[in-house]
Amino acid sequence: xxxxxxxxxxxxVLQFLPGIGPKSAQRIAFHLLEQHRDKARRLADVMRRAADxxxxxxxxxxxxxxxxxxxxxxxxxxASLICVVESPLDVASIEAASDFRGKYFVLLGRLSPIDGVTxxxxxxxxxxxxxxxxxxxxxxxxxxxxxxGEATAHYLRQxxxxxxxxxxxxAYGVPVGGDLExxxxxxxxxxxxxxxxx
Amino acid sequence: xxxxxxxxxxxxVLQFLPGIGPKSAQRIAFHLLEQHRDKARRLADVMRRAADxxxxxxxxxxxxxxxxxxxxxxxxxxASLICVVESPLDVASIEAASDFRGKYFVLLGRLSPIDGVTxxxxxxxxxxxxxxxxxxxxxxxxxxxxxxGEATAHYLRQxxxxxxxxxxxxAYGVPVGGDLExxxxxxxxxxxxxxxxx
Numbered sequence: 001x002x003x004x005x006x007x008x009x010x011x012x013v014l015q016f017l018p019g020i021g022p023k024s025a026q027r028i029a030f031h032l033l034e035q036h037r038d039k040a041r042r043l044a045d046v047m048r049r050a051a052d053x054x055x056x057x058x059x060x061x062x063x064x065x066x067x068x069x070x071x072x073x074x075x076x077x078x079a080s081l082i083c084v085v086e087s088p089l090d091v092a093s094i095e096a097a098s099d100f101r102g103k104y105f106v107l108l109g110r111l112s113p114i115d116g117v118t119x120x121x122x123x124x125x126x127x128x129x130x131x132x133x134x135x136x137x138x139x140x141x142x143x144x145x146x147x148x149g150e151a152t153a154h155y156l157r158q159x160x161x162x163x164x165x166x167x168x169x170x171a172y173g174v175p176v177g178g179d180l181e182x183x184x185x186x187x188x189x190x191x192x193x194x195x196x197x198x
Numbered sequence: 199x200x201x202x203x204x205x206x207x208x209x210x211v212l213q214f215l216p217g218i219g220p221k222s223a224q225r226i227a228f229h230l231l232e233q234h235r236d237k238a239r240r241l242a243d244v245m246r247r248a249a250d251x252x253x254x255x256x257x258x259x260x261x262x263x264x265x266x267x268x269x270x271x272x273x274x275x276x277a278s279l280i281c282v283v284e285s286p287l288d289v290a291s292i293e294a295a296s297d298f299r300g301k302y303f304v305l306l307g308r309l310s311p312i313d314g315v316t317x318x319x320x321x322x323x324x325x326x327x328x329x330x331x332x333x334x335x336x337x338x339x340x341x342x343x344x345x346x347g348e349a350t351a352h353y354l355r356q357x358x359x360x361x362x363x364x365x366x367x368x369a370y371g372v373p374v375g376g377d378l379e380x381x382x383x384x385x386x387x388x389x390x391x392x393x394x395x396x
Contacts, residue, residue: 010245026290039214040246041250043215044241044246050205050231050238051235054205054231062201063202063205070201087232
């Protein structure tokens with residue numbers, strides 16, 4: 001018997017967050033209500049604005065609030081080098097770990113037709129356009145080494161071949177079977193430096 | 199270099215949640231933005247409403263949206279028996295684990311003058327009124343066995359003595375040094391049944 005239906009609802013919806021079960025949700029709800037209502041309001045406000053306003057860069061598909069993201073607008077980055085990753089998290093990891101100065105393309109997923117994730121879902125037509133533009137000299141494939149990551153890499157190689165662009169892939173060193181975002185900085189940096197033709 | 203200041207802000211404020219560090223916050227933010235924006239909007243909405251609308255029961259101080267909570271309004275509960283707990287979580291634990299049919303009083307904390315938590319903060323004057331009302335025959339002290347919980351129990355006993363109300367305390371069985379909400383149901387039920395004069 002819960003005296004507050006709204007509190008019960010809060011505990012339910014907190015479980016939308018990955019890794020939060022019923023017990024954690026309960027603790028979070030009481031923590032916020034007991035002493036941290038201002039923080040709860042601020043979090044609610046930012047979450048609402050993020051869900052409404054964060055779109056995708058028209059050029060690289062990463063998350064941003066502007067038409068084109070700051071990385072794509074940057075004049076100091078090498079537009080002839082494009083690194084294709086699965087998630088904006090991977091962009092953050094590569095930026096933090098290596099001295100890569102090219103541009104990115106973010107798939108926001110990996111090929112998985114069984115889950116309805118097709119090349120179109122991943123923005124492959126947009127990538128094809130960029131490769132056809134003639135500016136790109138090399139495309140670095142930095143998808144994960146999961147089965148879907150491999151399938152995506154395979155598809156990307158075909159795209160590059162059709163556009164006559166050199167395709168490379170980050171070196172093994174990334175632990176097989178894992179996701180890019182869990183790799184430590186030096187492994188990731190090494191993997192980028194020793195990329196090989198693909 | 200983060201291309202989205204709003205995303206960076208979301209990752210920061212997600213760390214307001216207890217148990218969420220920078221890495222978890224990042225994963226939660228991307229999880230919500232990638233496929234679950236509707237859930238993020240709903241969570242933001244519920245969190246906002248909870249922070250604004252959930253107040254405290256005028257009678258027992260537990261969280262509720264109404265003037266007086268459903269437990270206090272209930273005619274079928276024994277108003278001569280009042281169980282004093284630290285948190286609404288404890289009410290939920292006791293309701294789930296035992297057949298206690300009395301009423302509650304929720305302190306929302308425990309005495310800790312060094313942190314500015316005084317008897318007034320914990321609503322002791324309101325409890326004193328209830329004890330003086332003449333309806334209460336027995337007050338069960340169910341605070342935790344931490345140092346502050348013990349100090350609170352001591353204070354509660356004095357209140358009961360002044361009001362000439364029998365004070366009991368839930369039996370040991372609750373692991374010493376722990377918080378009530380972590381106790382398993384049967385231990386808690388046993389502790390309630392074998393309460394002793396205090």
